[in-house]
Amino acid sequence: MNATPKRVEHQLTDKGYVPVYTTSVVEQPWADYSATDHEVWATLFERQREVLVGRASDEFLSCQQAMGMSPDRIPKFDDLNPVLRKATGWELIGVEGLLPELDFFDHLANRRFPVTWWIRKPEQLDYLSEPDLFHDLFGHVPLLMNPVFADYMQAYGRGGVKAHGIGPEALVNLTRLYWYTVEFGLIRQKDGLRIYGSGIVSSKGESIHCLESDAPNRIGFDLERIMRTRYRIDTFQKTYFVIDSYEQLMEATRPDFTPIYARLAQLDSVPAGDVLDTDSVYNRGSGEGWLDDGDV
Ligand code: PHE
Ligand code: FE
Numbered sequence: 001m002n003a004t005p006k007r008v009e010h011q012l013t014d015k016g017y018v019p020v021y022t023t024s025v026v027e028q029p030w031a032d033y034s035a036t037d038h039e040v041w042a043t044l045f046e047r048q049r050e051v052l053v054g055r056a057s058d059e060f061l062s063c064q065q066a067m068g069m070s071p072d073r074i075p076k077f078d079d080l081n082p083v084l085r086k087a088t089g090w091e092l093i094g095v096e097g098l099l100p101e102l103d104f105f106d107h108l109a110n111r112r113f114p115v116t117w118w119i120r121k122p123e124q125l126d127y128l129s130e131p132d133l134f135h136d137l138f139g140h141v142p143l144l145m146n147p148v149f150a151d152y153m154q155a156y157g158r159g160g161v162k163a164h165g166i167g168p169e170a171l172v173n174l175t176r177l178y179w180y181t182v183e184f185g186l187i188r189q190k191d192g193l194r195i196y197g198s199g200i201v202s203s204k205g206e207s208i209h210c211l212e213s214d215a216p217n218r219i220g221f222d223l224e225r226i227m228r229t230r231y232r233i234d235t236f237q238k239t240y241f242v243i244d245s246y247e248q249l250m251e252a253t254r255p256d257f258t259p260i261y262a263r264l265a266q267l268d269s270v271p272a273g274d275v276l277d278t279d280s281v282y283n284r285g286s287g288e289g290w291l292d293d294g295d296v
Contacts, residue, residue, distance in 0.1 A: 024103060028077045028094040028117045037119050038073045044125060044134050044202075045071035051207050057187045057194040059246070060201065063145040075137065077115065084141070088150035092141065097130060101171065102164050108157025113144060126205060129234070139198030140182070148246040152253065153182070159257060170261040173227040180226045181249060186210065186218065186242045193218065193242060193282065209236050215288040216240055217273065220280035223252045224260060229270045230295035238273035238290055242282055271295055 049071070052061065067083055069075050077092040084090050093107065095114040107114050115136040120128045128135070143149040156178065163170040183199035193211055200206045210216065217239040219225075226241055243249050270276065272295040275284055 024095065024099065025114075026094045026096060026117060028115075030074070030076050033074050033119070036122060040119050040122055040125070041074045041134065042071045043122075045069070045138065047204055048138065048201065048207070051204050052195070052201060055195055055207055055211055056201055057196045058189060059146050059149070060142055060194075060196050064142040066145055067142055069138070069142075074119065074133065080141070084144060087145045088147055090144045090150055090153075092137075102161065105157045105160030105164065108153055109161055110157070111150075111154055113141065113153070115141065126203075135198065135202040139202035143196065143198075146246065148250055152246065152250050155250070155253060156182070159253070163257070163261070166258065166261055169265055170257070173261055173264055174257070176227050176229055176231060177223070177253070179231050180229065180239075180241045181221075181243070184210070184231075184237050184240060186240045187246075188242050188244050196243075197240075206236050210240050213288075214283065214286045215290070216283070217275055217279075217285040218242055218282035219275070220282070221248065221252070222279070224264065225270070225276065225279070227260070227264055228267060229274075230272045232272055232294065233296055234294065235291060238285060238287075238295075 066087070067080060069080070077094060081091050084092065088111075090111045090113055092115045093112050094117040096118075097116050098104075099107070099114055104114065113136075116132050119133040144153065156174075160171075160174060163174045181197070183197050185195075185197040186193050187196050188194075195201055195207060195210060200210050210218075216237060219239060219241055221241050221243045229239065232238060273285065273287060273290055275281060
C-alpha cells in the first residue's frame with residue numbers, strides 16, 4: 001500500500017511518550033490496498049474464524065456473522081456502515097492510528113468508531129505493538145452490532161470526556177476499565193468462559209492462552225477492583241476479568257464515577273497478577289512465564 005505521509009506528534013502517557021497521529025479522520029484509501037494487504041486480511045480472518053469457534057462469545061460470533069465481513073478482501077467501511085447504522089446507529093470512520101484521548105472519547109460519545117485504515121505486514125501476523133485495521137475492524141467492530149454493548153461503548157466515551165476534565169488519575173482508572181473489558185474481557189456463558197475482548201479476538205496466541213492456560217488469573221468482574229489494577233501491554237495479561245452478561249457491564253458502570261475516582265485516589269494500585277481476598281476466583285494463575293516487572 002502507498003502509506004500516506006503521517007504527521008506524528010508525541011503525547012506523554014503512562015506508557016511514556018507515544019506517537020499520536022494528528023491527521024484525524026481520513027477516507028479509507030481502499031483502492032491503494034495491495035494484493036499482499038488483502039492476503040494478510042484473508043489469512044488472519046480465516047485463522048481467527050477457526051480459533052474463535054467455541055472460544056468467542058455467542059454474541060461476538062453472531063454479530064460478526066450479521067455484519068457480513070468476508071475473508072475475500074478487506075471490507076470497505078462504506079459497505080459496512082449502512083449495516084451498522086441500521087443495527088445500532090454506530091458508524092466507522094477511518095483514522096491513521098491512535099488519536100489524542102479527548103478526540104477518541106468524543107468520537108465514541110457520538111457513536112463513531114475510529115478504525116485504523118492500514119493493515120500489518122505479512123511478517124507481523126502474530127504481534128504488532130499498535131492497533132491496525134485487523135485489530136480494529138475484526139476485533140472491535142462486530143460487538144458494535146449488539147445493542148447493549150453499543151450503548152456501553154457510547155457511555156464509555158461520555159465517561160472519558162468527563163474523566164478528562166477531572167484529571168489524569170481518573171483517566172488512568174477509566175483506561176484500566178477499558179483494558180480489562182473492551183480489550184481483554186471474558187464472559188461466562190452457560191457452557192463456560194468465552195472471549196469478547198478485542199485484544200484477544202484479534203490474537204491467535206492470546207485466544208488460546210486466556211481460556212486454556214493455567215498461568216493467568218481468571219476473576220469475576222468487580223468495577224472498582226478493575227479500576228485499581230495495573231496491566232500488561234507487551235505480554236499476555238496476567239489476569240482476565242469475567243462478566244456474566246453485557247447487561248451486568250452496563251449496569252455496573254451506570255453510576256456516576258466521580259465519587260469512585262475520589263475514593264480510588266486514596267488507594268494503592270494492584271499489581272497485574274495479584275489475587276485479593278475479596279476476588280471471586282475462577283482460576284488462580286500458576287504465574288508460569290510471568291515477568292516480574294513491566295506492569296503499567
Ligand atoms: N458512569 C460513568 C461515569 O459517570 C461513565 C461510564 C460508563 C464509564 C460506562 C465507563 C463505562 O463516569
Ligand atoms: Fe483496541
